Amino acid sequence: MSKSLAAVSALAVALGLAVMPAQAARTDISVGMVLEPPNLDPTGGAAAAIDEVVYANIFQGLTRFNSDGEVVPDLARSWDISEDGLTYTFHLQDGVTFHDGSAFDAEDVKFSLDRARGENSTNAQKALFAEIAEVEIVDPQTVKVTLSEPNGSFLFNMAWGDAVIVAPETADNNATNPVGTGPFKFGDWVKGDHVDLTKYADYWGEPAKLDKVTFKFISDPTAAFASVMAGDVDAFPNFPAPENLQQFEADPRFSVIVGSTEGETILAMNNKKPPLDNIKVRQAIGHAIDRQSIIDGAMFGYGTPIGTHFAPHNPAYVDLTEQSAYDPALAQELLKEAGVSELTLSLKLPPPSYARRGGEIIAAQLKEAGINTEITNLEWAQWLQEVFKDKNFDLTVISHTEPLDIGIYARDDYYFQYADPEFKKIMEELNDTTDPDKRTELLQAAQKKIADDAVNVYLFQLAKTGVANAKIEGLWENSPTQANDMTQIYWED
CATH class of the missing domain: 3.90.76.10 (Dipeptide-binding Protein; Domain 1)
Structure with missing residues (x-):
């Protein structure tokens, strides 16, 4: 022991104080997620929650x-x-x-x-x-x-x-026992509760700073708030209760992280199912919706109105919100032109709060325009089966969080069943084009085409509203893809 350290220790003993070693920074973290993934294989499932667990971490x-x-x-x-x-x-x-x-x-x-x-x-x-x-x-x-x-x-x-x-x-076993090359390896999955990842000791690149990551699944906004306040969850990158963010901002124990996502939130419509195969009916539904009321009522002001399936932060974005502006009288007129007087549509909602809360507001707005809805709340696995796979729906609310994913409108069998030859030609030309200016022109043409055809009702770009322990560093501010990248996360000493 050095003379100076011995002197400090002697003084501490003389004063009746204990000499405590410096506390090491934590190397584990508990991360909240709204949805539990149906499986853990990103090559065999469409759910965003799969990538939220495994992208960059395992695979x-x-x-x-x-x-x-x-x-x-x-x-x-x-x-x-x-x-x-x-x-x-x-x-x-x-x-x-x-x-x-x-x-x-x-x-x-x-x-x-x-x-x-x-x-x-x-x-x-x-x-x-x-x-x-x-x-x-x-x-x-x-x-x-x-x-x-x-x-x-x-x-x-x-x-x-x-x-x-x-x-x-x-x-073949990655759905339940994923084996990748990333800095974390799969540890355990307790269905309905959490997935554990542990640090992979033989990782080829820069090692992770964390030894263990636990993803906890909490869909209820009230429970999510309680879990963060109690410290049961250290970070909730996509917090489901935006009404509580001001309370977290006022508490020095927490940091609130607000950014953008690739999540185009839409009221999707089944384009092949009568009467939604009539463009006038789809246009009527669009004009019956007040986007800002949904953003304010369901998201407490967090979100950016959109008029097409494209992120406003992308340089190629075109603002087409006025094309389907809120106009209940016009909505009623369009229904008359379509020969529709009595209309009741199914509205099937997945678990996220933006969908459940937004769906209630949408149902009320549609009723004012003379359109009745029958709301069914689905669990995530049910939504994937009934809506995404079986296409057994009229309307649904969902956020598409994949990056630059306007190309999904070129897929004939995609769940909203657009299947337009002209749009597909635009996307084929885009794939053949490398010139940046020409690509921008084509992307803007694609945005205009699906807005003109009123394929879906484009509501808002989902904001990334996260909350975390103030000592956690390295969390993403924005979400350029659907991921909770834990590879650079660490705790301050």
Whole structure:
């Protein structure tokens, strides 16, 4: 013991004080989530909650989104693109292993991409891989991907959670026992309560600062508030009770983090189901909705009105809100023109508070315009089955949180069943275009097309309203993708 430390200790003893060692910073965290994922395989499910647990934490892709939304290298350390834009040669990271100890190499990349684009693929975003013509192994650390036609969004597509790399030995079990290459490995899943992740000791990159992450599932806003106040949950990145944020802001124990998301919140309509196959009826529903009232009433002012399926923070955004402005009288007139006098529609709502609270307000507004609704509150698994898969609905409220996902309107079998040839041509041209100005022009044409066709009612861009213990650092302010990235999180001493 040094002389100075001995002197301090002697003084402390003389004063009757205990000499306490400095307290180490915590290395565990409990993170709140509104929805429990139906499974933990991002290549085999559409639920955003899957990526919220596993993206960047357990699974990784060739590329990834960072906190600013930029596409950056991940399992691919670099790549070369041929002059014709058809061939991407990916150079893979060295020394990567899966959580079961097996080595990652080009075979895994080929398996994952071929599996995602294959005839029997269950990937919810199979369209991301549509232009891939061939995947070739050059050597264990190099993969060549050849496209059938140029796609200016290919590296962007490879950053989605649906494009993560999985191993052929473990892929079939990833729904319940996910095995990836990320800085955390799967620990435990207590259904209806939580999922545990633990630090992967042999991670190839920068190690995580946390040893353990627990994702706790709390759908009720009141329970979410109580859990954060009591310290049972350390952070709630997408807090479901925005009415409580002012209370947290006034409490120095907490930090409130408000940012933007990629979540276009819509009143989705079944375009093939009469009378919603009539554009005048869809337009009437749009004019019956007061967006700002929903933002104020359901989100306590957090949210930005939108008039098409596109994020306002994107440079290519076009403000089309006036095209479907609140006008109950016009809504009634359009219904008359459509020959509709008595109309009752099902309104099936998933669990998030924006949907349940917003749905009640929407039902009241539609009633004022002469449209009755029958509300059914569904659990998440029910919504995925009845609405998303079976298309057994008239109306629903949902936030689409995937990045730059206007391309979903080009899918014939997508749940709102738009299937418009002209829109598909716009998206095909966009995929063939690399010039930034031309891409912006096409993206704006796509926005205008779905607004003109009143495919859905575009409500608001979901704000990211989070709350956390004030000592936690590294949480994302914005959500460029549906993720709770824990890789850079740490506690202040």
